[in-house]
Amino acid sequence: MEEKHVNKSALLVEKEDWKKRQRNNRLKKILTISSPIFVLLLWEILSRTAIIDPRFFPPPTVILSTLYDMAASGELLEHVKISLYRILGGFLLGVIPAIALGLLIGMYSPFRHFFQPLIMALMPIPTLAMLPIIIIIFGIGEFSKIATIAISVFFPVVINTAAGVMNIDKIYTDVARNYGASPRNFFFKIALPGSLPVMLEGIQMGQAIALLTIVAAEMLGANSGIGYLIWMNYKAFLLPQMYVGLVLISFFGYLFSLVIRGLQSKLVPWK
Known part of the structure; x- marks a missing residue:
């Protein structure tokens, strides 16, 4: 009882x-x-x-009404499509090599000593300050805008990925070496999974930087996109239309953040 x-x-x-x-x-x-x-x-x-x-x-209701009118006319869709194309293209172009190089820097000391000074020297330079050089190299076409985003995304991802590998508990690397793990197995079964939590934080930071960069790049050297929409409407003093652009940037930033957080919960559920 x-x-x-x-x-x-x-x-x-x-x-x-x-x-x-x-x-x-x-x-x-x-x-x-x-x-x-x-x-x-x-x-x-x-x-x-x-x-x-x-x-x-202007009141939020006026901004929403303007957003609806611009969407209905088809004007907004074209700006959104071109900006998303630039953001996603630049994001992938920056993230993929950053992950590969970050893993190599974290795993192998020669890579770390060779690339770390270059990364530390270039990282503090604002990406937009490098825009003239990017335009000289790639011209004023679409690829220069994609390259601008890729460069801005590259640094936080490579640094966080390398830090994630170097912070892996030493016991895992010791066990892998004692059991004769091949470089391939060490790469895919120790370094990549172990660095994921910190790497995804770098990717989260990178997507926010990508949005900031695309707006600035489109303001300075584009004739389409959300940044261009904001800047041209500001110059014409069409402020409800300008706020529509700001609302879109905020929306996509929140959406991308949710997607990455969802990915994080699937890939690293223990975090």
Whole structure:
């Protein structure tokens, strides 16, 4: 009888803990949703009452209406398509070699000593400061914009990947060596999985940098894309259209972040 009573008490405690976790999760979701809604409502009220100048800060409802009109006319789709093409092309062009080189730098000391000074010297240079050189090399076509994004993405990914490999617990590398693991097995079964958590953080950082870079690159040297849309509407003082571009950048940044977080939960569920 006493044992049954203890088991029943344990089940009740566990049930209460589960209910508490559920309440906490619901509260977190409510807070996550409520903060942007609160800011948008406040912005709407302040703009409608002219507490803030509606010429410079048009109400969110006006921005959404403008977004709908631009989407319906087909104008917006063309800018979005070209920007996404540049972002994805540059992102892949920067991430793939960065992962390969980061793994080699983390695994092999000669690679580390050869490439690390170059990376440390080039990384502090803003990518946009290198834009004239990129244009000289690749011209003013699409590839120069893709290369600009690739360069900006490359550095955080290669550094995080190398750091991820070097931070792998030494016991795994010792076991691999003791059992005579081939370089191929060490690469794919130790270095790559072990570096994934830190590598994915670098990729997350890289996607944010890619969005920043594409906007700046399209403002400086393009006649299409979301950055061009923002800059041209700003110069024409069409501020609702300008804000549409900013909303799109924010949306894609959030979407890409969710995709990478989802990928992270699948690839490294222990994190």
